Amino acid sequence: MALKQSTGKRIGVTVVAWVVAFLIFFPILWTFITSFKSEIDAIAMPPKFLFFNWTLENYFEVQERSNYLKFAYNSIVLSIGANVVGLLIAVPAAWSMAFAPGKRTKDLLMWMLSTKMMPAVGALVPIYLIFRNLHLLDSLFGVGVVLMLINLPLLVWMLYTYFKEIPVDILEAARMDGASLLNEILYVLTPMAVPGIASTMLLAVILSWNEAFWTLNLTTTNAAPLPAFIASYSAPEGFFWAKLSAASTLAIAPILILGWFSQKQLVRGLTFGAVK
Amino acid sequence: MATQQTTTAGRALVAPSVILLFVWMIVPLVMTLYFSSLRYSLLDPDNVSFVGLQNYTAFLTDPDFLTALYNTLVLVASVLVISVVGGILVALLMDQPVFGQNVLRLMVISPFFVIPTVSALVWKNLLMNPDSGLFAWIARSLGFDPIVWFTNWPMLSVIIIVSWEWLPFASLILLTALQSLDEEQKEAASLDGAGPISYFGYIVLPHIARAITVVILIETIFLLSVFAEIYVTTSGGPGNATTNIPFLVYKQALLNFDIGGASAGGIIAVILANIVAFFLVRIIGRNLEG
Numbered sequence: 001m002a003l004k005q006s007t008g009k010r011i012g013v014t015v016v017a018w019v020v021a022f023l024i025f026f027p028i029l030w031t032f033i034t035s036f037k038s039e040i041d042a043i044a045m046p047p048k049f050l051f052f053n054w055t056l057e058n059y060f061e062v063q064e065r066s067n068y069l070k071f072a073y074n075s076i077v078l079s080i081g082a083n084v085v086g087l088l089i090a091v092p093a094a095w096s097m098a099f100a101p102g103k104r105t106k107d108l109l110m111w112m113l114s115t116k117m118m119p120a121v122g123a124l125v126p127i128y129l130i131f132r133n134l135h136l137l138d139s140l141f142g143v144g145v146v147l148m149l150i151n152l153p154l155l156v157w158m159l160y161t162y163f164k165e166i167p168v169d170i171l172e173a174a175r176m177d178g179a180s181l182l183n184e185i186l187y188v189l190t191p192m193a194v195p196g197i198a199s200t201m202l203l204a205v206i207l208s209w210n211e212a213f214w215t216l217n218l219t220t221t222n223a224a225p226l227p228a229f230i231a232s233y234s235a236p237e238g239f240f241w242a243k244l245s246a247a248s249t250l251a252i253a254p255i256l257i258l259g260w261f262s263q264k265q266l267v268r269g270l271t272f273g274a275v276k
Numbered sequence: 277m278a279t280q281q282t283t284t285a286g287r288a289l290v291a292p293s294v295i296l297l298f299v300w301m302i303v304p305l306v307m308t309l310y311f312s313s314l315r316y317s318l319l320d321p322d323n324v325s326f327v328g329l330q331n332y333t334a335f336l337t338d339p340d341f342l343t344a345l346y347n348t349l350v351l352v353a354s355v356l357v358i359s360v361v362g363g364i365l366v367a368l369l370m371d372q373p374v375f376g377q378n379v380l381r382l383m384v385i386s387p388f389f390v391i392p393t394v395s396a397l398v399w400k401n402l403l404m405n406p407d408s409g410l411f412a413w414i415a416r417s418l419g420f421d422p423i424v425w426f427t428n429w430p431m432l433s434v435i436i437i438v439s440w441e442w443l444p445f446a447s448l449i450l451l452t453a454l455q456s457l458d459e460e461q462k463e464a465a466s467l468d469g470a471g472p473i474s475y476f477g478y479i480v481l482p483h484i485a486r487a488i489t490v491v492i493l494i495e496t497i498f499l500l501s502v503f504a505e506i507y508v509t510t511s512g513g514p515g516n517a518t519t520n521i522p523f524l525v526y527k528q529a530l531l532n533f534d535i536g537g538a539s540a541g542g543i544i545a546v547i548l549a550n551i552v553a554f555f556l557v558r559i560i561g562r563n564l565e566g
Contacts, residue, residue, distance in 0.1 A: 010373070010374075013369070013372045013374055014372075014374040014375050016369065017369045017370065017372065017374045017380055018374075018376070018380065020366060020369060020384075021370075021380040021383040021384050022383065024366075024383065024384050024386075024387065024440075024443065024444065025383035025384070025386055025387075027387070027395070027398055027399065027402070027403060027440065028386055028387065028390065030398075030402055030403070030410065031394075031398050031402065034402060042408075043407075043408035044408075045407075045408055045412075045413060046413055046417075047408075047410055047413055089292045089293050089296065090293060092289035092290075092292070093289055093290045093292070093293040093294070095289060096285070096286040096287075096289035096290055097286075097290065100283070100285075100286040102283060102286060102287075106561070108290065108294065110557055110560075110561050112293070112294075112297060113557060113560060114553055114557055115297050115300065115301045116497075117497055117549050117550065117552070117553030117556070117557075118301060118305070118546060118549065119497075119500055119501050119522070119542075119545045119546060119548075119549045120501055120503075120522070121501065121503075121521065121522045121525040121526065121541070121542050121545045122304065122305065122308055122542040122543065122545055122546040122549075123304035123305070123308065123542070124525060124526065124529060124538075124542060125307075125308055125311060125525075125529050125535055125538050125539050125542060126303070126304040126307035126308055126311065126539075127304055128529065128530070129307075129535070130307075149296060149297070149300040152293060152296065152297060152300075153297060156293055206389060209391070210389070210390075210391045210392065212391065212392045212393055212503070212504035213501065213503045213504065213522075216393075216503070216504060216507060217526065217530065226391060227391045227392065227393045227394075227504065228393075230391060230393040230394050230397060230508075231393045231397075231504070231507065231508050233397055234393075234397055234400075234508040234509070241401055241402060241408075244397060244398075244401060244402075245398070245402070248391075248394040248397070248398060251391055251394055252389065252390050252391055252394055255389050255391075256386060256389045256390070258389075259385070259386070259388070259389035260382050260385075260386075260389075263381070263382075263385055263448060266385075266388075266448065267448060267449055267452045270445070270449075270494060271449060271487075271490050271494060271560075272560050275449050275452055275453055275486075275487045275490055
């Protein structure tokens with residue numbers, strides 16, 4: 001088919017594809033542009049697209065007025081901390097399921113997947129009450145534990161699908177050459193497993209960064225990460241679009257860039273290996 | 277290979293994950309079930325009594341609940357239709373040999389990585405605001421009155437925002453599935469003189485059918501739990517117009533302090549999600565053999 005396409009048709013398809021992609025991307029671009037406007041330019045009618053006085057003042061003000069860095073710090077600690085702990089628990093499990101599967105391994109994997117289906121509202125009331133009694137509300141530790149647990153099934157699953165792809169024959173070859181179990185793990189398996197672990201971590205960090213049910217309900221100020229920080233801009237006291245845009249740009253930029261690197265893993269991770 | 281020793285070691289390695297997930301799943305579920313049988317208000321915490329199924333009957337006969345159930349289904353179904361149909365179209369387009377394909381892909385997938393509270397507030401203000409939003413300007417330029425989105429079309433507004441978040445996901449998964457279609461099959465179809473429609477119907481659609489099913493099921497799981505977008509835009513209003521079940525449970529628990537009622541709502545949400553999960557787990561399980 002591709003061979004027979006005329007040049008005219010090809011140009012047409014290219015134009016349509018670019019227009020569609022541009023429209024889908026536009027809200028992000030518009031937020032980015034608005035973040036450099038003054039508040040007056042931000043609500044100007046007709047809208048100012050590119051010709052306005054570009055300024056960085058919103059970025060400074062977002063930090064000064066609402067202490068952006070504290071929320072960013074919470075987001076980083078939560079999304080990295082929760083998933084590093086998660087990996088420490090998930091790697092051994094996925095490892096043993098991939099290399100020494102038992103009769104029940106498949107059932108166990110399916111059961112882990114099913115825990116992911118539990119809607120958060122089903123657990124909201126008891127978790128809220130337990131946290132209140134243990135003084136874990138609005139603490140990084142408390143929210144971190146929840147974020148770790150909601151990602152754990154995904155971590156085990158993704159790691160399992162990666163580890164499954166490591167050829168077992170190579171282990172036997174190493175064993176024949178007289179490698180000890182420790183050497184086998186250090187020099188043979190680890191180098192082959194690292195890319196899969198890194199991809200898994202990347203997707204898990206993105207998901208934790210964007211998690212907005214538990215973070216909105218379990219935090220107020222001390223442990224609140226960026227999703228809650230942005231939510232504080234929903235108060236209808238006047239228009240602060242330029243500052244909202246600056247805060248939004250700061251909140252999404254790091255994860256958007258990480259996300260661009262992780263498209264392939266996203267497909268595998270979010271479909272639990274059902275689409276590769 | 278699986279000697280007694282390795283089996284024991286294997287169990288020890290799997291145990292922490294299993295125990296943690298078991299506790300995480302069972303403890304809240306049992307507590308929610310238990311609370312759902314109590315009259316228990318945080319405003320009057322000393323006066324707790326067993327009421328059996330009364331919270332469920334209260335919840336299920338409450339018009340607010342029926343509205344929330346209806347809203348949940350409308351939201352899930354609309355976003356599914358928009359994101360799957362749109363996703364197929366976008367995936368077909370991105371699969372063509374066009375100039376700058378990689379950049380296009382990055383642009384299309386981007387909304388998926390945006391924090392839900394950001395998407396919701398950006399759409400509500402920068403785009404949909406009836407005075408200074410971009411859509412209002414477009415409408416005025418074309419000679420129409422701007423639409424007052426969140427007042428007159430609250431549910432549609434939420435649907436648009438959530439669809440924008442999920443269209444990229446559907447597009448990416450379907451594009452991945454499309455790209456695994458073999459060249460030979462494509463050539464055979466074109467040699468047989470298949471037109472674009474029969475090519476799509478007989479070759480493409482069957483090939484991506486499973487990916488479509490997976491997209492539908494996974495999105496349904498997430499869409500049943502939409503919360504942040506409603507929380508920051510409409511707070512469930514005006515009236516109950518955009519209150520879905522997660523938002524209703526949140527209101528009942530954390531704003532009305534009715535632990536019993538909220539728990540009954542939570543259990544109903546769990547049952548709904550399980551119906552979907554049942555099918556999803558079977559499809560993925562079938563794939564696990566490979």
